Amino acid sequence: MAGIRLLLLATIVLLWGAMLGAGVRGDNCANTVPERPNMILILADDMGYSDIWTYGNPSQESNELDDMASEGLMFTHMYAADSICTPSRASLLTGRYAARVGMYSSDPTVRAASADSTMGLPRSEVTIAELLRDEGYNTGIVGKWHLGINSNASDDGYHLPIHHGFNYVGYNLPLGNMFECDEDTDLGSMAERCFLYYNDTIIQQPFYHEGISELMLDDAKNFISENKDDSFFLYMSLIHPHVSLYVGARFKGASKRGAYGDNINEMAYTVGQVLEHLEELNIAENTLVVFTSDHGAHIELCYFGGLNSPFKGGKSTFWEGGIRVPAIFWMPGSIQGGEITGEIASLMDIYTTFATLGGAEVPSDRAVDGLDLSDVVFNCSPSPHDLIFHYCNKFLMAVRYKNYKIVYRTQGLPTDEELWEECVDGRPMDAYFYQIECAAPDSYHDPPILYDILQDPGEHFPISWEHHTKLYNTISDAVEAQEQGFEYAPPLFDETNCAVSPCCDPPRCECGYDKNIRHAC
Secondary structure, three states: OHHHHHHHHHHHHHHHHHHOOOOEOOOOOOOOOOOOOEEEEEEEOOOOOOOOHHHOOOOOOOOHHHHHHHHOEEEEEEEOOOOOHHHHHHHHHHOOOHHHHOOOOOOOOOOOOOOOEOOOOOOOOOOHHHHHHHOOOEEEEEEEOOOOOOOOOOOOOOOOHHHOOOOEEEEEEOOOOOHHHOOOOOHHHHHHHOOEEEOOEEEEEOOOOOOHHHHHHHHHHHHHHHOOOOOEEEEEEOOOOOOOOOOOOOOOOOOOOOHHHHHHHHHHHHHHHHHHHHHHOOOHHHEEEEEEEOOOOOHHHHHHOOOOOOOOOOOOOOOHHHHEEEEEEEOOOOOOOOEEEEEEEEOOHHHHHHHHHOOOOOOOOOOOOOOOOHHHHHHOOOOOOOEEEEEEOOEEEEEEEOOEEEEEEOOOOOOHHHHHHOEEOOEEOOOOOOOOOOOOOOOEEEEEEEEEOOOOOOOOOOEOHHHOHHHHHHHHHHHHHHHHOOOOOOOOOOOEOHHHOOOOOOOEOOEOOOOOOEOOO
């Protein structure tokens, strides 16, 4: 452990250089990857770029995620496909921009699926779970879903993960952990948004936080154990560190960062337990584990939100703080420890990378936006991306090109004074967003704003286009080509019906709770 801590110290010193574009890789960049490796995708919920020590947090205790980074490969320029949960997760699992999938609304203020959404991830979409299942992988999911629940009734489960390629669906939160899920909240509000499923059935409404992290960890470990002799894919979608910030007694009050730091440490412990379990089963060298976050931290939550430094903005925005996420690839024997890459990548790339490693062909009958990162991860190759486009609903917000970011639409940010007004002793009064909409009046810029994102990661100092005519023409041509060939699916978030909100025993929406709660519809 002492060796790991010393390596971590060296890693964090090198991290800032990598964030400025210079990767730090070992001399041995021709690594052998086992055939048909196991693959585990661990996704944090609302975790900020710099929420752990290795990624630059000066206050967070060193934990198992730092150990994972010291043994694996860190990306410093990994981008989420969106800055809100549902579209980001849809893109992650399909390798496609959410607007191609229909995971958006014609209302620019509606960005995610709700409990009363009648639509969800279309069954016509081919998830990474489906691709790998068809190649003989055992596929499983534990944790948060947030890609639709019911279609016509409060219990039909039409959009749940069982219909999207997962052989095994363990304990899961179809909507997620919410601000309203705090046990001090009104029970009626809890029941409307806070429910625990096993497979496609509600088993607790509202759910108790106590023991839920251990429940999902045990579920994941059991799935791994049962499939250790076969190829498997596990999507472990954590409920940390999204509010409400419940943790078990072991971690409560232990972090100097307060409740949020406690939550990060419990999350890190959970990840560490998975890695340790792989080692105990002697399958670590045959298993690729990827840890990342669905988007940036929710900065309006005061002490209850994370840290996106040195970037501007956070969740819901397309400033770097909303879309730049930590990402660690871990595979002993195939990835050298303590490596850092400054290559540009997208979470959509995980789709194509996992497909390639599993021997699957990505669909050829539709556009797939994710590219294969296998050579970047295992052979130190350059990024396959020339550009990455950033969409919010149907609006093109920005483009990342080499060391530049070209911003077409901007979103407002709260001042310190405005944040203080919504916080009481560091505690948020509500889980609000300063600006949720993609395209507010006067948000469009023509010409777009140009930043050198390597020299100016905080997006403070726009560059004049006067001496960048060639760059302007290159980007304009690329955007025109992208938009001409982009097929937008119809928006699916426009259709809601409170009658489809989960209710385990209508009109009494209570399972395993000690008070009667009536359906709001």
